[in-house]
Amino acid sequence: MxxxxxxxxxxxxxxxxxxxxxxxxxxYELVATDYREGCKTEAFRKLNPNAKIPVLVDGDLCLWESxxxxxxxxxxxxxxxxxxxxxxxxxxxWTLWTATEAEPAQGAWFYNTKFLPPExxxxxxxxxxxxxxxxxxxxxDQHLADRPYLCGEAWxxxxxxxSSVLYTSWANGFDYGPYPRAxxxxxxxxxxxxxxxxxxxxxxA
Ligand SMILES: N[C@@H](CCC(=O)N[C@@H](CS)C(=O)NCC(=O)O)C(=O)O
Numbered sequence: 001m002x003x004x005x006x007x008x009x010x011x012x013x014x015x016x017x018x019x020x021x022x023x024x025x026x027x028y029e030l031v032a033t034d035y036r037e038g039c040k041t042e043a044f045r046k047l048n049p050n051a052k053i054p055v056l057v058d059g060d061l062c063l064w065e066s067x068x069x070x071x072x073x074x075x076x077x078x079x080x081x082x083x084x085x086x087x088x089x090x091x092x093x094w095t096l097w098t099a100t101e102a103e104p105a106q107g108a109w110f111y112n113t114k115f116l117p118p119e120x121x122x123x124x125x126x127x128x129x130x131x132x133x134x135x136x137x138x139x140x141d142q143h144l145a146d147r148p149y150l151c152g153e154a155w156x157x158x159x160x161x162x163s164s165v166l167y168t169s170w171a172n173g174f175d176y177g178p179y180p181r182a183x184x185x186x187x188x189x190x191x192x193x194x195x196x197x198x199x200x201x202x203x204x205a
Contacts, residue, residue: 004056007055008032015202016067017073021198022195024073039051039052048062070095070157098162098165101132105136106166107129109129134178140181149185155189
């Protein structure tokens with residue numbers, strides 16, 4: 001299998017795809033491309049007209065959107081793709097929930113407490129994001145009341161999608177204390193050997 005190319009850097013949303021690549025074992029090459037100048041070049045815009053990382057190139061396929069890239073990698077791997085229509089539906093549900101509910105909430109909190117220069121931060125937006133993120137974590141915590149992983153007894157691609165995104169708030173000190181089941185689940189997901197490898201790249205950068 002010739003290696004796929006992932007454009008991005010570990011300290012970006014490319015981290016989610018690094019996690020999927022490490023979990024699937026698909027050979028890959030990381031093409032260092034940052035989210036400031038790196039993704040704004042004319043050549044890069046040919047890969048992603050949104051001028052954002054990550055991008056995955058696999059032969060003729062050029063794909064953007066981190067969680068869609070992961071869905072492709074799960075399918076390609078043959079090992080992480082769900083075996084039943086029900087688990088496939090659960091994977092889509094959690095992926096879309098992550099993209100439309102959890103990530104925007106987390107982003108509003110993270111950008112306005114950590115990422116933006118202090119003078120550009122808006123405390124009201126940060127609190128609004130935190131409130132929505134707390135609501136998401138409450139949903140997650142409740143869901144995990146009677147199962148260790150999102151689709152039941154075993155870790156699956158759905159866990160990877162959600163945990164790879166929530167990594168940002170977890171690693172940046174969001175208070176997970178009121179959500180002990182979600183916190184323990186996240187720690188299980190993010191301490192898997194493949195996750196530790198991806199985290200090693202990110203946390204060393
Ligand atoms: N929804 C996209 C978002 C991609 C995205 O915003 N990437 C950031 C880096 S983490 C970026 O490239 N930002 C450059 C910019 O917004 O100009 C995905 O999940 O892949």
